[in-house]
Amino acid sequence: MSQFFGDMTPLTFNPDADGPAFRHYNPEEVVLGKKMKDHLRFAVAYWHSFAWPGGDPFGGQTFDRPWFGETMEGARLKAEVAFEMFQILGAPYFCFHDADIRPEGADFAESRRNFEEIIDIFGEKMSQTGVGLLWGTANLFSHRRFMSGAATNPDPDVFAWSAATVKTCLDATHKLGGENYVLWGGREGYETLLNTDMGAELDHMGRFLSMVVDYKHKIGFKGTILIEPKPQEPTKHQYDYDVATVYSNLQRFGLEKEVKLNIEQGHAILAGHSFEHELALARELGVLGSIDMNRNDYQSGWDTDQFPNNVPEVALAYYEILKAGGFETGGTNFDSKLRRQSLDPSDLIEAHAGAMDVCARGLKAAAKMLEDDALEAERRARYAGWETPEAQAMLGSDLESITERVLAEGINPEPRSGRQEKLENIVNRYV
Amino acid sequence: MSQFFGDMTPLTFNPDADGPAFRHYNPEEVVLGKKMKDHLRFAVAYWHSFAWPGGDPFGGQTFDRPWFGETMEGARLKAEVAFEMFQILGAPYFCFHDADIRPEGADFAESRRNFEEIIDIFGEKMSQTGVGLLWGTANLFSHRRFMSGAATNPDPDVFAWSAATVKTCLDATHKLGGENYVLWGGREGYETLLNTDMGAELDHMGRFLSMVVDYKHKIGFKGTILIEPKPQEPTKHQYDYDVATVYSNLQRFGLEKEVKLNIEQGHAILAGHSFEHELALARELGVLGSIDMNRNDYQSGWDTDQFPNNVPEVALAYYEILKAGGFETGGTNFDSKLRRQSLDPSDLIEAHAGAMDVCARGLKAAAKMLEDDALEAERRARYAGWETPEAQAMLGSDLESITERVLAEGINPEPRSGRQEKLENIVNRYV
Amino acid sequence: MSQFFGDMTPLTFNPDADGPAFRHYNPEEVVLGKKMKDHLRFAVAYWHSFAWPGGDPFGGQTFDRPWFGETMEGARLKAEVAFEMFQILGAPYFCFHDADIRPEGADFAESRRNFEEIIDIFGEKMSQTGVGLLWGTANLFSHRRFMSGAATNPDPDVFAWSAATVKTCLDATHKLGGENYVLWGGREGYETLLNTDMGAELDHMGRFLSMVVDYKHKIGFKGTILIEPKPQEPTKHQYDYDVATVYSNLQRFGLEKEVKLNIEQGHAILAGHSFEHELALARELGVLGSIDMNRNDYQSGWDTDQFPNNVPEVALAYYEILKAGGFETGGTNFDSKLRRQSLDPSDLIEAHAGAMDVCARGLKAAAKMLEDDALEAERRARYAGWETPEAQAMLGSDLESITERVLAEGINPEPRSGRQEKLENIVNRYV
Amino acid sequence: MSQFFGDMTPLTFNPDADGPAFRHYNPEEVVLGKKMKDHLRFAVAYWHSFAWPGGDPFGGQTFDRPWFGETMEGARLKAEVAFEMFQILGAPYFCFHDADIRPEGADFAESRRNFEEIIDIFGEKMSQTGVGLLWGTANLFSHRRFMSGAATNPDPDVFAWSAATVKTCLDATHKLGGENYVLWGGREGYETLLNTDMGAELDHMGRFLSMVVDYKHKIGFKGTILIEPKPQEPTKHQYDYDVATVYSNLQRFGLEKEVKLNIEQGHAILAGHSFEHELALARELGVLGSIDMNRNDYQSGWDTDQFPNNVPEVALAYYEILKAGGFETGGTNFDSKLRRQSLDPSDLIEAHAGAMDVCARGLKAAAKMLEDDALEAERRARYAGWETPEAQAMLGSDLESITERVLAEGINPEPRSGRQEKLENIVNRYV
Numbered sequence A, B, C, D: 001m002s003q004f005f006g007d008m009t010p011l012t013f014n015p016d017a018d019g020p021a022f023r024h025y026n027p028e029e030v031v032l033g034k035k036m037k038d039h040l041r042f043a044v045a046y047w048h049s050f051a052w053p054g055g056d057p058f059g060g061q062t063f064d065r066p067w068f069g070e071t072m073e074g075a076r077l078k079a080e081v082a083f084e085m086f087q088i089l090g091a092p093y094f095c096f097h098d099a100d101i102r103p104e105g106a107d108f109a110e111s112r113r114n115f116e117e118i119i120d121i122f123g124e125k126m127s128q129t130g131v132g133l134l135w136g137t138a139n140l141f142s143h144r145r146f147m148s149g150a151a152t153n154p155d156p157d158v159f160a161w162s163a164a165t166v167k168t169c170l171d172a173t174h175k176l177g178g179e180n181y182v183l184w185g186g187r188e189g190y191e192t193l194l195n196t197d198m199g200a201e202l203d204h205m206g207r208f209l210s211m212v213v214d215y216k217h218k219i220g221f222k223g224t225i226l227i228e229p230k231p232q233e234p235t236k237h238q239y240d241y242d243v244a245t246v247y248s249n250l251q252r253f254g255l256e257k258e259v260k261l262n263i264e265q266g267h268a269i270l271a272g273h274s275f276e277h278e279l280a281l282a283r284e285l286g287v288l289g290s291i292d293m294n295r296n297d298y299q300s301g302w303d304t305d306q307f308p309n310n311v312p313e314v315a316l317a318y319y320e321i322l323k324a325g326g327f328e329t330g331g332t333n334f335d336s337k338l339r340r341q342s343l344d345p346s347d348l349i350e351a352h353a354g355a356m357d358v359c360a361r362g363l364k365a366a367a368k369m370l371e372d373d374a375l376e377a378e379r380r381a382r383y384a385g386w387e388t389p390e391a392q393a394m395l396g397s398d399l400e401s402i403t404e405r406v407l408a409e410g411i412n413p414e415p416r417s418g419r420q421e422k423l424e425n426i427v428n429r430y431v
């Protein structure tokens, strides 16, 4: 035991607790025929929780963690503490990038050796604790070699480095029984169009993604390949802007059946959407994979990656997920970082526990709304006109025959109330 | 003559003029082997210039035009004045919606009769003046029947009405020799997901668009079908959010070879992009059709539809268009309205003349940058590494062989300067 | 009885109701020693509920109300229906502009006669029903005469017209026993700096406001003069941008003891703040007067004026108000409009009833947090260092003596956790 | 000579140059009776140009400078290179924070010793080169001790540390003959209201500022104390939000005659304003001090601090400054950083030279507009009505007498065109 968390014991479900506990998240409680833990499939993000130093664009490190510094010893201690926290939280999953678990080496080979040593430690700890890997991913944006992109870099050697890195991370994810593999193209985009060949970059990005899919099949990885959309930051424009854009790219590359999406609330907001919009659209397109349940501050124009705290909003998100039939390989990752002033180990626990409770409340509200058919009955009624044979026939016809019918029947439609406020009231009876 | 514009005579190119004149737009001047007028292909928007009363969400009509009021007499006077203005400006084209040229009738048939009478007047005036129709379109958003959408309305009768309306407008556009037909889905979207069946609505939208394309072919219309993206406003979300989203939809509907885009600066801004981004992306996707060259105020979160006034920005837009080979059927439409305090007829002339000059300056700067290879030489140099056989071979290979090469060759890429400031300086030598 | 609302009877508090009812708002329930109705002091906005036709920048009227049209008969019917709704809702207050209660006359005198006739009707109805006037105000932005501002118009005649209008409205508010008088400077600002003399306009605005305050005292009006900040829309910039800006102006005009603020959630958002920020700042400055409890959509860059629906957010707003000691003359006005697709009379009732419940839930949560000292104990602990005599002495000293002490004592402060996530969890135990 | 810039020689004014040169900035050229260099008073920012490593929230250092690392040797080399660059650019001024010129020491005393050693080096180099100090400032935001603010920190020891630091920096600025001293309250604000005592923090901030002003007078510093407004980032809310907010605070603290403002384009944008708005408002309030002429990207919701590149925008900014009579102690600081991909020494030169040219073009255009009375004549005509004795008398009267006059004279104002488009065209004839 590392003693980082002192004598803290695993949190339990205890609505009347005074200290840290789950007041709403009850892992074994059955909701819509499934245990809450199997609905929510929580994962802790290794990078924000254990590798982020607390810096921002105007200030450096605030956190003081005994494992900081780029050494293997630090990396082992970090893994120790991480799995302790997973157990305190009862988190069934975690997620990692290569760069947050191992020190950077002098070259590719050394970085890979460092990485693989930690992966082996992970394997042991996962066996011992029962914690699973929701997804692995490669960090292709922090090191200066990626400053102009990874797969979309003007330098083909960076493409090569990136390809080798993804292979390594996908191998590790496969080895650890990971359920998904995520690609976030942090610098696949541009700072200025003036120096950018967008057509070439998009082609290279497509080719890269195809290689990843091919390799997944080659090694028999059964998990899902996921892309995480984000519109901008650090770049001025990222090619995986939002769900619609990623789907457009997937169609161009012929990969829309191979790749799904990992959708983050904060990125939805940055792209000018609501989270539920992005989830609903992904569901309709058949590419809803997994979520990063971390909010942005509506007031801040950058990615604040905060733990979720607004139950009504979270309820609408899970509503879309439940309508999609729930997660398959996906889950609820907290791609969230502590505020940089939240210095203490207990802040890490508070933050995750509070977020898990918020998600549990949202899930239960969403499930009940669905069970009661509270919203869906209204929705069906609104579109009922389309169920008639005449309406369906019209859809199969053409402009001329429709025009004739408009004239012949003197069609002159009267609008009907959309009842938005009433529907919002209905939601408020559940949250 | 209507006397609306007093004794104003057609504007001429006269850099030293004191009063209204073109100081930069010289229609016959040859730029990159083509006359400026044939590059720019200016069009006046009928709706903003002649039908908009000057209202905003907090106030009503400010303009006082003798043709206001929903009468055929007014509609005829409006047409009179419009063509007078086209001639004062030397505008080669105009654009219209059905609703801005004719009074609404009691039913579909009467509205259509009104519309067709004005279309005949347009036909005559076009013959007399040589003014052409850049595009026609249907207004499927202003009347209350469209409050919940047109093709995506929950009521199939609204779909029918909309289909009949588009047929009518496409027929008219064809009759007048229009070069394009535009669809702007002003209310194809939603106010709240709570009452929306997004999947059904997208399907109906796709079916509608296919009918339009089929009908175009049936009647032999040789112009281009264009969709105008806009992310939101009046709705909370519009399905034609931006270039990438429209292209995604087109691929789903199998129409990406049939339909191109009409891209507006203001809508690009609202979607979180730059105008040049949207143009470059459309070019790379092969769907760059036409432009609405009206800016939004960066400070205002809604569609201000102002006349362009910033030459450096306009230059970057035409640069992307020139790189695409220039307009084919498309052109430069001013989907711009006067500020509501700009009450006088002379303001209409000032606004258009100033905008045409700004575009002329932008075009000339862009053309010279291309001619000098000023930016393109830098861009090619930046991506030169991809021209090698090794790089091309890598693109055709797979993760494993690339990884082997990274290890074998000890690939360890060093970043090179992106030179953004230098490139911005280069642009500033032209604008 | 007008029959507009059919046979709808006054809503009652009934948590188990199936249809329209209050599930949380229980007017007589005592919270922190005061009845809920006396805490919340709900008011219905006349303009949005009864005068707004449902238009937006891309479409016209959707609502179909029997009183529409600029006639006195319509105005009387509108008053009839309005007071029926106040009684159905049990709303203790309403608010009005002159322009939404009477038809515009041919000149100032006729408009005033129309206005005063309706004011007399209001007086009778208020006596009969016990409904009070939270505030009156003048609409100095809708008519075209105000297109360039009211008090800040380049034309002194518009200043004069505006002054006469405010006098009329203040007289009426006084006569009806109104508790406040509000000024919202809808067009006191500019569209472009190029034609604006900002210094002169600010001076005129200050002089105008002083006249209003002087007149209030002259007639013995005991209510509060309130300014409602808004940063922009319809203008590019409004001089009453936000709480800080209004307070700056008040200080310049020497009116900071005479005028308080009416703060709207939607306008707080547009200005880049949270609602609770604006409330807290106004409280600290001693100018917190009243609130407009209508939200904006975070996704839309304009003033959507929607009914509140997010309890956690509303709770944080009432928390700041309770910390200020609650409302004195102020109250909770819904400056909210139905969505333009919400066509039916029942939508008006649903919207208000839902909003009143959301406010009741927010109030109760806020009151309990205060009662439990849940947040305040943490806050006091964080600033406890400032309670020492040394710290207070330092505040009264100077840079030199402080520097000496830093050197002498080797002061080298260590940061302590800000505990944001824990505090957010605390809030979530109450909402 | 450090050889960092190779054999680069000072840039000259040479419109026809091929390589780096000034094409528009001609320091000795007289504009409106004053040399360009005396109008513009350019300053280089030490921090961005020499201390910033190229990091962003998703990646670390990209620049590779021989002086990096927290050593005195590095600090001395950095100073060497900095003054070489000032001479290459012919920059008359520079600006610094304590933290970017010296390594952090183990305690306050050691940091001060390091600082003062470099200040002495600066003094020598300034004598040798003739480069002046536009302003000094203290960095009270980067070190973790400032994570919760400086003057507004919950810990009084941080207040003390900050006071001692400002004393030190003000002493140094005085010693070097600096013309201004700037305070930017990077973390004077909050991350969450939940843990913040806004009233106490504002009081402490006011007291701190008063101590600074008192100390300035005590030591006989004749320069101007400047506050730099910024609305947010790194915090969620900064107390010096914008010009209006700072002016409000200054009035509360009784310091509005003692303190002026340093206004940055990027911060104006973040606060929802235009740069020219902030400048015009500061001018009207009598607190326009100095500018940071670095732009933000309109598309990015954070402070991008880019070199200016849009002449029309820069022209409007200098127009407001010229209307204020030009700079007194203030000047044009570039608080700009290279894009993090701009790795090379030559990029530093290109960036500054391009920015200086853009400013020169803007200044010349603004001066000519003023000289020609092109905009001002229109503005005066628009407000001419206020020059009459009747209008002035009305301003001195009251609501009742104005109302009587409106009725007696039948005042019924007709709006007149605001001519925005025409005025924009006028500007475009100059830029």
Ligand SMILES: [Co+2]
Pocket (backbone or CB within 6 Å): A264, A266, A267, A303, A304, A305, A335
């Ligand atoms: Co994020």
Ligand SMILES: [Co+2]
Pocket (backbone or CB within 6 Å): A228, A264, A292, A335
């Ligand atoms: Co994420």
Ligand SMILES: [Co+2]
Pocket (backbone or CB within 6 Å): B264, B266, B267, B303, B304, B305, B335
């Ligand atoms: Co538009």
Ligand SMILES: [Co+2]
Pocket (backbone or CB within 6 Å): B228, B264, B292, B335
């Ligand atoms: Co348009």
Ligand SMILES: [Co+2]
Pocket (backbone or CB within 6 Å): C264, C266, C267, C303, C304, C305, C335
């Ligand atoms: Co509002």
Ligand SMILES: [Co+2]
Pocket (backbone or CB within 6 Å): C228, C264, C292, C335
């Ligand atoms: Co309001």
Ligand SMILES: [Co+2]
Pocket (backbone or CB within 6 Å): D264, D266, D267, D303, D304, D305, D335
């Ligand atoms: Co900045």
Ligand SMILES: [Co+2]
Pocket (backbone or CB within 6 Å): D228, D264, D292, D335
């Ligand atoms: Co600055």
